[in-house]
Amino acid sequence: MSTVEKKELHDLKISGSGTSRGGQFDTVKISGSGTIQGDIECKDLKISGSGKINGDITSEEFKCSGSSKITGSINAKEISISGSTNIEGSVTAAEMSVSGSSKITENLTCKEFSSSGSTKINGKLHGGEIKSHGSLKVEKDCEVETFISRGSVTIKGLLSADKVDIKISHESFIKEIGGEIIEVKNEHSAKLFKQVVNFFMQRDDHLRSDLIEGDEIYLENTKAKLVRGNNVTIGENCEIETVEYSGAFDVKDGSKVGKSVKN
Amino acid sequence: MDGDLISKKEVLELTGISYGQLYRWKRKNIIPEDWFIKKSSFTGQETFFPREKMLPRIAKVKELKDTHSLDELSDFFSPNPAKIEVTLDSLRLQSVLHSDTISFCTPLLKNVKAIEFPDILNMFILEKARTRSIREEDQKTLFSFLHENFEAFNSPSFELIGLRKHETVIWMLLPLHSTLLLDPTAETIVKLDLLQMVEELNIILTSEINF
Numbered sequence: 001m002s003t004v005e006k007k008e009l010h011d012l013k014i015s016g017s018g019t020s021r022g023g024q025f026d027t028v029k030i031s032g033s034g035t036i037q038g039d040i041e042c043k044d045l046k047i048s049g050s051g052k053i054n055g056d057i058t059s060e061e062f063k064c065s066g067s068s069k070i071t072g073s074i075n076a077k078e079i080s081i082s083g084s085t086n087i088e089g090s091v092t093a094a095e096m097s098v099s100g101s102s103k104i105t106e107n108l109t110c111k112e113f114s115s116s117g118s119t120k121i122n123g124k125l126h127g128g129e130i131k132s133h134g135s136l137k138v139e140k141d142c143e144v145e146t147f148i149s150r151g152s153v154t155i156k157g158l159l160s161a162d163k164v165d166i167k168i169s170h171e172s173f174i175k176e177i178g179g180e181i182i183e184v185k186n187e188h189s190a191k192l193f194k195q196v197v198n199f200f201m202q203r204d205d206h207l208r209s210d211l212i213e214g215d216e217i218y219l220e221n222t223k224a225k226l227v228r229g230n231n232v233t234i235g236e237n238c239e240i241e242t243v244e245y246s247g248a249f250d251v252k253d254g255s256k257v258g259k260s261v262k263n
Numbered sequence: 264m265d266g267d268l269i270s271k272k273e274v275l276e277l278t279g280i281s282y283g284q285l286y287r288w289k290r291k292n293i294i295p296e297d298w299f300i301k302k303s304s305f306t307g308q309e310t311f312f313p314r315e316k317m318l319p320r321i322a323k324v325k326e327l328k329d330t331h332s333l334d335e336l337s338d339f340f341s342p343n344p345a346k347i348e349v350t351l352d353s354l355r356l357q358s359v360l361h362s363d364t365i366s367f368c369t370p371l372l373k374n375v376k377a378i379e380f381p382d383i384l385n386m387f388i389l390e391k392a393r394t395r396s397i398r399e400e401d402q403k404t405l406f407s408f409l410h411e412n413f414e415a416f417n418s419p420s421f422e423l424i425g426l427r428k429h430e431t432v433i434w435m436l437l438p439l440h441s442t443l444l445l446d447p448t449a450e451t452i453v454k455l456d457l458l459q460m461v462e463e464l465n466i467i468l469t470s471e472i473n474f
């Protein structure tokens with residue numbers, strides 16, 4: 001057995017219940033309940049049942065439509081999750097889409113990320129274009145080029161992006177926002193039930209934030225301590241303690257601004 | 264380190280850059296994260312920067328941003344230097360280093376055909392130190408000291424200090440921003456921020472040489 005010889009890569013299939021060691025493969029499929037012990041390197045990895053990988057994954061494609069748990073990190077070109085995935089390491093991907101639920105214990109670095117389910121990241125989120133329709137939680141900073149969110153968003157650190165486009169339909173919190181164009185709007189819920197509940201509870205969903213800094217800022221349904229920018233427009237349902245601006249400033253009726261300072 | 268800080272607001276006013284630019288440059292690590300110093304003020308929290316570093320950095324970025332992409336700029340200021348290999352001749356031809364420095368260092372180098380960043384950096388540092396009338400023997404000691412102990416790729420956050428008392432010169436590397444109390448009869452002959460050297464050389468190499 002010479003190791004110098006170029007190895008032909010084999011496929012690995014687990015259907016039913018089985019355990020395999022890690023290694024290098026061409027295609028890996030888990031369609032029952034399978035466990036892989038060790039790091040795995042392959043062209044594409046599909047989990048459609050319940051899979052557990054005790055190691056790191058390096059793969060061009062990673063698809064999970066069942067439930068999976070990865071104790072290591074993932075490095076892939078394309079990741080798509082439509083079931084539930086728990087990743088205990090970090091994730092690096094060119095493209096990632098989540099339509100179920102995913103949890104990442106460390107950082108996520110991703111050029112294009114879209115989520116229509118729920119995503120929780122305990123580390124930082126770095127990326128290009130982030131789109132979330134659903135719930136997105138980031139425990140640390142979120143530094144991206146474009147940030148688009150519909151639904152609810154919680155970022156406990158700084159959200160920094162060239163363009164921030166948020167439509168709120170649930171209570172949201174972002175500690176600090178910084179960028180060029182920042183737009184926060186109230187998404188008028190189409191769901192009658194929610195409208196009725198909100199009406200009787202006298203409640204509106206808000207985005208709370210400590211600091212919002214940008215060149216062009218438009219806010220609705222936002223409660224913030226300090227808003228700073230060049231051109232600042234405060235739309236409906238806002239409560240802002242202080243606004244500092246250098247260009248134009250406008251407040252719509254019904255919004256409260258404690259103090260506004262022109263620099 | 265606490266001494267001379269400048270508030271974010273003041274930075275924007277003085278330099279004319281926008282919030283968008285500031286945050287973008289931060290994301291690209293053109294302005295390092297640890298320059299953002301948070302302090303509580305009457306408006307809640309305010310961010311400050313070390314003045315003597317921030318203003319020159321922004322001036323430099325403004326000067327280079329039209330001719331270089333943000334990613335290139337991010338590489339210039341990156342503490343992880345570019346991985347390059349050059350010959351001594353091209354360093355001489357492109358006048359990155361004086362020919363004096365090059366001929367002085369040639370016997371000390373292992374491979375003259377392919378010089379990598381750490382060695383170029385060490386020569387660059389040596390060149391700066393050479394201006395202070397230091398004996399050749401001590402220069403050699405400096406070069407081999409840096410060669411063996413200074414890892415530009417891993418931890419460039421050091422300050423190089425050269426001390427002289429009578430005829431003896433002592434070289435040392437101190438972590439950046441540490442205070443050093445000195446016996447008054449000794450003289451500090453060299454004091455160089457090596458992180459800054461890495462940046463300077465990165466800019467010279469990337470913008471002036473086309474390999």
